[in-house]
Amino acid sequence: MNTTVLNTTILNTPESTQNIPSRLVIASRESRLAMWQAEHVRARLTLLYPQCSVEILGMTTRGDQILDRTLSKVGGKGLFVKELEVAMAEGRADLAVHSLKDVPMELPDGFALAAVLEREDPRDAFVSNDYASLDELPAGAIVGTSSLRRQALIAARYPHLVIKPLRGNLDTRLGKLDRGDYAAIILAAAGLKRLGLPQRIRALLDPESSLPAAGQGAMAIEIAERDDGVDLVALLAPLNHVPTAQAVTAERRVSKVFGGSCQVPLAAHAVIDDGLMHLRAMVATPDGKRVASADVHGPATDAEQLGDQVADKLRAQDAVAILASCLAEADGHPAP
Numbered sequence: 567m568n569t570t571v572l573n574t575t576i577l578n579t580p581e582s583t584q585n586i587p588s589r590l591v592i593a594s595r596e597s598r599l600a601m602w603q604a605e606h607v608r609a610r611l612t613l614l615y616p617q618c619s620v621e622i623l624g625m626t627t628r629g630d631q632i633l634d635r636t637l638s639k640v641g642g643k644g645l646f647v648k649e650l651e652v653a654m655a656e657g658r659a660d661l662a663v664h665s666l667k668d669v670p671m672e673l674p675d676g677f678a679l680a681a682v683l684e685r686e687d688p689r690d691a692f693v694s695n696d697y698a699s700l701d702e703l704p705a706g707a708i709v710g711t712s713s714l715r716r717q718a719l720i721a722a723r724y725p726h727l728v729i730k731p732l733r734g735n736l737d738t739r740l741g742k743l744d745r746g747d748y749a750a751i752i753l754a755a756a757g758l759k760r761l762g763l764p765q766r767i768r769a770l771l772d773p774e775s776s777l778p779a780a781g782q783g784a785m786a787i788e789i790a791e792r793d794d795g796v797d798l799v800a801l802l803a804p805l806n807h808v809p810t811a812q813a814v815t816a817e818r819r820v821s822k823v824f825g826g827s828c829q830v831p832l833a834a835h836a837v838i839d840d841g842l843m844h845l846r847a848m849v850a851t852p853d854g855k856r857v858a859s860a861d862v863h864g865p866a867t868d869a870e871q872l873g874d875q876v877a878d879k880l881r882a883q884d885a886v887a888i889l890a891s892c893l894a895e896a897d898g899h900p901a902p
């Protein structure tokens with residue numbers, strides 16, 4: 567099984583020729599957002615395959631347990647998916663539903679992404695009880711985010727603001743804002759919308775100035791290799807949204823080229839219009855003082871090549887040196 571390439575061109579096998587199992591188990595993290603996403607997939611599979619009983623297995627991951635440190639310092643994205651993969655490898659679950667943003671660029675042997683669902687709003691959202699936008703925040707106001715990408719983008723445009731780490735699931739983060747620890751926080755709009763909290767969004771950050779992370783707003787279904795004749799890729803094909811899969815393939819390619827972790831401030835976002843992809847990407851230092859950004863246009867079917875092309879353009883702007891200085895910081899030299 568190819569573990570790195572997303573299925574951007576899956577053909578929908580006629581249902582009648584498929585071996586549909588009587589039961590499917592979805593492994594999910596237990597956060598409210600993860601459970602919403604798993605339930606969404608459960609409902610869609612139940613509609614497609616009424617004869618199959620689809621269940622959800624909730625689990626806690628290391629990423630959910632470690633709340634006192636910035637993720638980039640404790641091992642990054644893999645922390646949210648490992649336990650779910652173990653459950654699949656042990657046969658306790660058949661698939662795992664993830665926020666694609668949290669899925670490492672390379673999956674372990676024997677695992678693959680079988681489907682990418684149609685993307686929700688990919689933008690970052692400004693959330694505050696007292697201010698309507700980043701522009702309104704006074705000098706010294708504390709903005710909560712643990713994303714190096716959001717930190718770099720805000721520091722570049724609003725050097726008078728103070729950025730403080732903010733971890734935990736969405737409810738925890740909103741609770742910390744409401745408690746008064748921050749003047750404002752930045753969250754993904756997709757998560758707030760899925761949880762029925764769109765009213766918490768005071769402003770949506772324009773992707774031009776706050777370029778989203780690779781995969782932001784998209785959900786993916788991961789599966790493990792199996793030998794019981796059930797073709798999960800074919801079963802899940804109706805859930806795969808081809809333009810989203812193409813866009814995230816390009817975005818994730820850029821991340822992969824530059825090391826594929828959340829230890830560096832990196833953004834990659836593609837939009838597809840009538841088969842034509844516009845891919846933009848950015849790398850920066852966490853203080854936002856050095857930024858490289860580039861974009862490319864091309865056929866959406868050339869997703870990986872477009873990712874490579876935009877990465878080449880970033881390299882021509884010293885992206886490697888920018889990222890090297892980030893990694894030196896992550897290795898223990900504190901940011902100035």
Ligand SMILES: NCc1[nH]cc(CCC(=O)O)c1CC(=O)O
Pocket residue numbers: 665666667668752753754756757781782783784785
């Ligand atoms: N890093 C955690 C994470 N992973 C996915 C989402 C939101 C939903 C999405 O982007 O699909 C979030 C929360 C956030 O960034 O505010």
